[in-house]
Structure formats: structure tokens, C-alpha cells
Amino acid sequence: MEHNIGQKTQGQEAVVKTEGPFIAQGSGSCLIESPLDPCAIVIMGACGDLTRRKIIRALFRLFQNDVLPDLFLIVGVDLNDMDTEAYRAFIKESIETLAGENLTEKDWNSFAAHLHYKSMDPESKSPYEELPGFLNEQFHDLHMPGNRLFYLAVPPAQYVNIIRDMGRAALSHENENRPGWSRVVIEKPFGRDLQSAQDLNRHIHQYFREDQVYRIDHYLAKETVQNILMFRFANAIFEPIWNRRYVDHVQITVAETLGVEHRAVYYEQAGVLRDMFQNHILQLLAMTAMEPPSLFEADRVRDEKVKIFRSLRPFPVGQLDNHLVLGQYTSGTIDGMPLPGYREEPNIDKDSLVPTFAMAKIFIDNWRWQGVPFYLRSGKRMAKKITEIAIQFKQVPNLMFRNVLDESIYSNVLVLGIQPDERITLTFQTKLPGAKVCLQPVTMDFHYSSVQEGTFLDAYEKVILDCLVGDHMLFVRQDGVEACWGFLSPILDACETCKDREQSLHYYSAGTWGPRRADDLMKDEGHVWRII
Secondary structure: OEEEOOOOOOOOOOEEEEEOOEEOOOOOOOOOOOOOOOEEEEEEOOOOHHHHHHHHHHHHHHHHOOOOOOOEEEEEEEOOOOOHHHHHHHHHHHHHHHHHHHOOHHHHHHHHOOEEEEEOOOOOOOOOOOHHHHHHHHHHHHOOOOOEEEEEOOOHHHHHHHHHHHHHOOOOOOEOOEOOOEEEEEOOOOOOOHHHHHHHHHHHOOOOOHHHEEEEOHHHHOHHHHHHHHHHHOOOOOHHHOOOOOEEEEEEEEEOOOOOHHHHHHHHHHHHHHHHHHHHHHHHHHHHHOOOOOOOOHHHHHHHHHHHHHHEOOOOHHHHHHOEEEEEEEOEEEOOEEEOOHHHOOOOOOOOOOOOEEEEEEOEOOOOOOOOOEEEEEEOOEOOOEEEEEEEEOOOOOHHHOOOOOOOOOOOEEEEEEEOOOEEEEEEEEEOOOOOOOEEEEEEEEEHHHOOOOOOOOHHHHHHHHHHHOOOOOEEOHHHHHHHHHHHHHHHHHHHHOOOOOOOEEEEEOOEOOOHHHHHHHHHOOOOOOOO
16 A cells, blocks of 8 residues: 655655555664674673673674674673683573574574683782783784773672772773773662762762763663654654643553562662662653753753753652652452562561552643643552553633533543553544534554564663663763752652651552552542553
């Protein structure tokens, strides 16, 4: 089927072929623009769970899709006393789980030839003192420039010591005597409050410049999150109504069916506000609310996100009950399977007051969003795993229908589905057939999978690729980190030091949508949670 969409202009085809209800335009690979620089990818914490489950698998997939440079090394660094052959055997199990029967010996041997291991001595005052010599020897033998990407796949408590030891070993240096770039990748959480984030930033900048630092929030690497900006700023029909004149409120939901799993020790120290709000949810908020940058360029985009963080209205910590609901899951069922409560999970304090659910009502004090409430919620052991952004528009005045309609007119709702349903839906009103005027809400529904072509990169593959390219677009800048903590730290202080902390914690059964108090707070404002 063909649709004539007008006169052909420069760089644009006048006729577009379609399949089904969607029009697809353009073709070709969008993975990389040009071949990557030869480099060494050095993984600190090479035997850990994050490396085996995410990083190595992502690197193998990039290798399979011929995205990695022709010349590259993967160097695992950890405390385990083993040689390279033993490490390759250790890693092969993870790759086999990923590839299954599709893993051939040829594929594995080709990848494993790039894989090396370097054990370090934890008792040494300079545990990385031998690493520069090892890397330089490899660079020399392979005739490679000295490009190095250091991935800190370690617990956050180790960041300071590892950065210091790397700096002392001159691994961060970029100068004439050491050709090539040096970059460091740091996983969340980046600090646990404003003071600790500032301290960590100061420590990092003793050895690395800001442009060498890549702070990962893998949510930003999801294709559907990136498409928020494309949807808003590449389509002229939405931007004119994306403001306080037309938007009634915004709901951002990040719900998980999982409990704390293997992260119990960490979660007892963090809770839902540190674990989800400081990074994922505030980043989704910024992508939804930011102004258009003058150019689609990393620092311009991050400038606009920081403006949103700085425009967040200070939280009324003296009136928390009207703006914040904290909850903790108790025992319940999901898909017919009985599940324990949070306090019954392994390694959790039986009297724990750590929240596993939070719903916050916040405002952005700028010209575009003044007076529009943003409802943010996230929780564990909820009814369904879903991440979505729902923009609810204001109701029509309804005056012209007052004599013929017996019911109110539902507001238009635009939903940006992030996961697991990667989709965009728009709900609007139509008339039912018949003599009587009856309205029916219908939905236009777009699924990304319906037009997806070529290779699809998951979040870790995308962030690793961007690190190798040197693109900071999807990484959090120092001022953004500190602005988010600056907003959240007073809330955390108020929640964790109040005398009635236990009374402020609302309980909900596993497999539900959170405590009733969250629903009641929405109803008090004349709103309801969107039915998912």
C-alpha cells in the first residue's frame, strides 16, 4: 500500500510504503555512525553479579552484532586469584545462559580471545600499580592506542577507594606521554544524600575531569525513554498543548512485582526514595517536563534537565501527609503465588521501617508547569510490572452538551509506556451510533514492536556503546545529581527523623497497587490513579 504524502523535498521521499496501520520511513542501521576507536574495557569487580548478568552479556551481544571495534580488550580486575583461562571458563557460563544453543565454539573462541583477567592484591597500598604496565604491554603488542574505559561494577562503598587507587596509578591521565582517552563509568546510587554526593564528586574530580565521568542511569538508555524527546519535539501537534493551559496533571508510575531479592542489605540502607526517586523517576520527570534544547546535543539537553530539577518547588516537609505517602508491603499473592512481607524477607530487620512504596505530589515552579501537579509513585511487590507516564489533559467545558449528555466527558489521556509494554496511547471521545447522543472513549494505540526493524539494543548495551563513542547524552552530570539530592535530602531527613515514623508508614498487601492512603490523597485532589 502506498500513500502520497505531498511533494518531494530535499532529503525526503514523497511516497512512503506502509504495512498495517503504521507508516515507516527511512532504513539502514542506526547502531553507530562510524567505527569505534580501538580500546581496552577494564571491569572493576569482574567476578561480581552485575558483571556476569549485565556487563559481559551486553559486551558479547555488541560483539555478535559487529559493533565493537576490530581491536579491543576486555580486562577483568578483581580479588579472585585466577588466571585468564580460568576467568574465561567462569564467564563462559554466563554467555551460555544468554545465547543458549545458539552459542557456537567459534563464536565463543572469537570473543574469549579478547578477554583477559588481572588479579589484584587487596593488601597492597597500590593495588593497581601493575595494571598500567599490563595494559601498555597489550596496547604495544596489538598496536593499539591507549584508550581505556574503566567500568566500576562494584558496591558504591568502594567507589572512593577505587577512584583514589586508580588516580595514584595514573590510570586517569590523558597527556602526550600516554596517548588515548581515559573514561570511568559509575553505577547508581551516586551518594545517599546531598552531602555524600558532593563529597564523592569532589573526590572523583581530584583525578578525573567531568567530561571523563559517565554516571549511568540505565533507565535513560531505554529506547522508549529516549523517544519521549522525539515524541515531544519532533511532532508539531503536541508541543502547543504540552503546558499548564491544557494539562490537568501528570502521573509517573514505576511499579515492580519483585521484592528486594538479593539486594536486601542495600535496600535496608536505601529504601524506595533513594533507590528509585533520586534517579529513575526524577529523570523521567525531567524528560517529560523539560524545555526544548537549542540543539540535540548532550550538554544542551542536560542543561534543560537541570533547569527542571532547580525549578522543583521545595517540599513542604511540615505537611508531609498532604504531599507524600510511604508504604511497606506485607504478605500477599501475585499470580496465585503466596509471597512474604518485607519484614519476612531474608536479611531484613523484623522491625524494619524502610519504605518499599512512595507516592509524592510535586510541583514545578516555572512558566510552563506552574500549578500542575505531578504525581510520582513507585513500589515493590505491586500488582503489575509497569513503567509509564500518563499526561491527563483538562476536561472540556461541556457547555454545548449539557442538554443531551447525562454523564461527564472523560478527559483525554496520553500514555507513554516505557516497560514492559513499549507503546504510546491516546484516549479521546467518539459518538456511539444511534439517535441518542452517547459518547465512548476510544484509544489510538502504537506499539514500538510493530515498526521495529534491525538490531535492538538493550539498556546496558546502549550505555556501554555510548561510553565507547564518548556521548554523554544519557548520562547524569554532576550538577544534575546534586540538584536531585538537594530536592530529596530534606524529605529524607524529615521522614527518617520524625518521631511518629512508624505511624507514617502505610502497609499494603503484596500484589496490590499500594496503600489505600495513596488513593485517598489523589481523591482529595479530585484525581484518581489511571487504571492500568
